[in-house]
Amino acid sequence: MPTVGHDRLRKEGPQKLTGTALYVDDIPVKGIWHGVTVRSSVAHAKIKGIRFLKGFPWRQAVVVTAKDIPGENCVHLIEDDQPLLADGITRHALEPVALIAHPDRATAYNALNFVEINYEPLPSVLDFEKSKKILKTFSIKKGDAKKAMKKAWKKVDTTFRVPHQEQAYIENNGMMAWFEPDGTLVLQGSLQCPYYIVKAMKPIFKLPEEKIRVIQAVTGGGFGGKEEYPNIISGHAALLAKKAKRPIKMIYDRHEDMSATTKRHPAVIKHKAGIDKKGRLVALDIDIVMDAGAYVTLSPVVLSRGILHASGPYECPNVNIHASIVQTNTPPNGAYRGFGAPQTLFAAELQWEKLADASKIDAVKLRERNLVKIGSELSTGQILKESVGLKKCVDTVLKRSRFTALRRDHDKWNKKKTSPTWRGVGFASVHHGSGFTGNGEVFLKSKASVTLTKSGRFVIETASSEIGQGSMSTLCQIVSDALGVPYEWVELEANDTSRVPDSGPTVASRTCMIVGGLLYRAAKQLKAAIEEKAKKIPTTPAVLKEVAKKLAGKKSVFRITTEYEKPADIEFDDTTYKGDAYGSYGYAAIAVDLEVDRTTYEIKLNKIWTAQDIGKAINPLIVEGQIIGGTTQALGWAVFEKPIYKNGVMQNAEFTNYIIPTALDTPPMDVVIIEEPYSRGPFGAKGVGEMPMDIPAPAVCAAIKQATGLFFPEIPVTPEMIAAGIARKG
């Protein structure tokens, strides 16, 4: 029986549900010591000295500073600008300066009270809008935006602002490190990208790749926050392990995790748009600035995804976009679900409200005149050849939400003086590129394998990490259907770099489509090999075992490995930003219904309708879970979440004051999955993980506009902002 398209039970579910799944802090290791991080307290300064004060039993502890690093003092990623431990200078508050390990966790933490760093302050830039240090720029040009804007019937010019966002996985960052007798460095912890860590450890420890082994522990959420940051905590734990000559465990507490690790990049987007009399978008002139924080990390790639999504899922013949990312003396920002796209799509979508005001044409109607379809040309000149379900998404949401009628009802309700609330419903539609940007997949050269063991088991070997998104089940379903065997026959090898090939990182909505695609091909080849020996796929384990023995010969397994191959007709030019930025795009539409209390200005989210075209839902329940979960994170960003900084230090670095939605804040959601298959995705699948994050915020702002008449080109929209806005209106 085919499994694709059906809700198969989560492979790792029973372990997670019984408390038997082992997260990094649950794994018992004898003789392990606990590591903690000494961090700087100022935004930019020369470090004159580090003093380890009396009163702490330093003899029981191990201390590591930059001089203990055997190789290069850098966190290897895109640019090697970030030191693993600050050496002589700190470029942001909470920068790691030294490391301490002690047999007892509480004592290790207490040691931090006995370290004093002396600084010589240097001038710091904390507000990115004032920063002149540009780290990277991109431009997209199509047609003549300047000329077209001049000729446009109506034009609008709005500046949009979006803040940092904390990933707020419930499991904090954590890592264990030890050295095997043969010198192999082993790291085990909470992470998304095991091979990133292998590559990052190489220059630090001057070790060849085969002497570095990374194992993923069960991981309690990532959302990008465990994409590149684990490189740092791995390096730290390993340095301590080397010096202490014993295993080390570093588990951040919530305060440290929130204040010191990466966040979504804040952005300011100056967005000009022009339409003609028919309501067609004729010109876009967009300037994007993002805040990288103190180091480059993944910022150029975030910026790239940002600019590539900046024009929204609409046709526009004349586009001019400039994007830059600047440096500040704040903790570095990094990967977070959506990766630049939620920032630019917020502007692209909310601008329709302004265009509607200017043209007196409804914002949804305006969008409908501009939606991309098959044959449309995007801002990079990419022609959409297939799998464009945008209109279906839009129609589905409008119909299921009774959008037009609901809006009318709300207008009536809002006019009544006795109504206790103001009501509003807002709409947005987006696209999201699946997989790595541009030529990213070509550079990654990802590999994945399907094996048949001599004992007759099918085992998937991939470095794609299960982080809650359901990749284990999804990949097993793809492989079991490609092979034509029961779901229960397929399992996953442990995510351990000594056992699985580099399948690229678990990011960018790529696991199902890209890695799933590799595995699909591998499974099909394996099936062919089996059929060669046995005519057809065996239906009993006993027969399968016989075939497996024949295929494996002298080896213990028969393995098929596939590697990413760029489709010949997909071309992207990294220098001109022209061409096919992504092989395919997902599409989504949303309606957000809310009300604002007239007494307290509190926002109550009442209902969400969303339809998302993801090509094919391999496991609809898991897909729905991704959509509802991502939507909830985005709703949090829209109405609650904002890290507050003072002197470059996050002030609300705990769950008491960094507010994420509870069950009671989250509205019921009506989710429809649209399936416009992508010919190169496994069973037609495209990406799903990030798109739900892109779309709710502008719809929330549009709904608040209908409710209160107030237009906020920034988030989060708080009761305080609404109260002030109402007071201004009088």
Add this chain to the structure above:
Amino acid sequence: MQVKINNKNRSFNGTPFKRLIDVLREDFGLTGTKEGCSEGECGACTVLLDGKPVNSCLISICQVEGAAIETVESLGLPEKLHPLQESFLREGGAQCGICTPGMLMTAAAYLKAGGDPSPDAIREELAGNLCRCTGYQHIINSVAKALSENKK
């Protein structure tokens, strides 16, 4: 001192001002209970104290002498799930799984009390358990399903 953990009498002889979560995890190897925030906001460390959900990161072992503690390990095993765990599995109530043990314990107390199966009531009951993956809807469905099957 004596304390009943998952229906077994246990004695604890360590420092009397140790957090319940640490006693469970370090002294009794019950690592199903998770620590998310150390300040009673996220509910990942929820266990039952005499049948009522509490945050085990905010309780010192000295406060629970003679009491009955239940953790996620008291519910079911991977091969023999408790009906509540079964409905979480079928309805997609667990994703990354880190909030799941705490969520299950709050829900277990609600299930035992024969709580109101309406989504709004369940949302209110679970508001002390943060989840960042699911957006809660599948968790609400899981609890509602367990409640309805309980009634059958």
Add this chain to the structure above:
Amino acid sequence: MKLLTARDEREALRLYKRYPEALPLAGGTDLMVGWNTGRLNGKTILDLSRLKDWARIRETPMGVWIGALATHTAIRVHPAVKSRFPLLAESSETIGGRQIQNQGTLGGNIANASPAGDTFPALAVYEAKIHTVSDAGRRVVPFSEIFAGVKQTTLQKGELIEGVELTTPSTEPCRQGFRKVGTRAAQAISKTVFAGLLWLNKDRTVDDIRLALGSVATSVRRLEHIETSLTGQKLDPKAITRALNLLSRDIHPIDDIRSTRDYRMLVSRNLITSFLNAR
């Protein structure tokens, strides 16, 4: 850290007399946060959890007695509290999540003296009496006199809160109102929190009125200027406006990490207005 365990009331008082610097541990939902951040290192803790008598709630001829160690859950579900002091039951339900309600205690909440204590406006309008006990004897402190400032009480050395006495008003109020405005729908710290009781005469003049707000001053207190202004007046828009103009004498909100002065002022005003207008 030093732990003192009291088996009964007498031992608790004796220990507290000997170690007046000790921090009494009731439910621990606040104290333990300090433990987790290392703020309690080197401190002495007086564990009161064995004083089971202090967790009782009982109906009295005059009202309700709530032991200091009664949990918010016990309070919110208690039939006598629900029927006679509904604002206290309602406010207890808005504290934290179920876990905090099951462990946190009313006595601990009061002793903690947060300016944002969710039950405090209700206790203020019900004119709760705080019963204290020490080695030297017992005292009754009116709720209005229990707080000395942010996180400060007027409790004396060696003195513990034993319980809270609530007296049913001689005539039933014709209106009771509670509303908490927090940082989100649940599990939130209040930005402003309101409780009010109103008695109207037949001619719609105000016989008596009690209003209180939290999170808008160093401690929760009654709105004396507004109450005085309205007492004896007909509850018309003019009288309400006149009274509300005195709001800035009664509350002194500030900008902080959770909200702004302006918002707290405006919303406090709106909460009172909607209570007075029965909306």
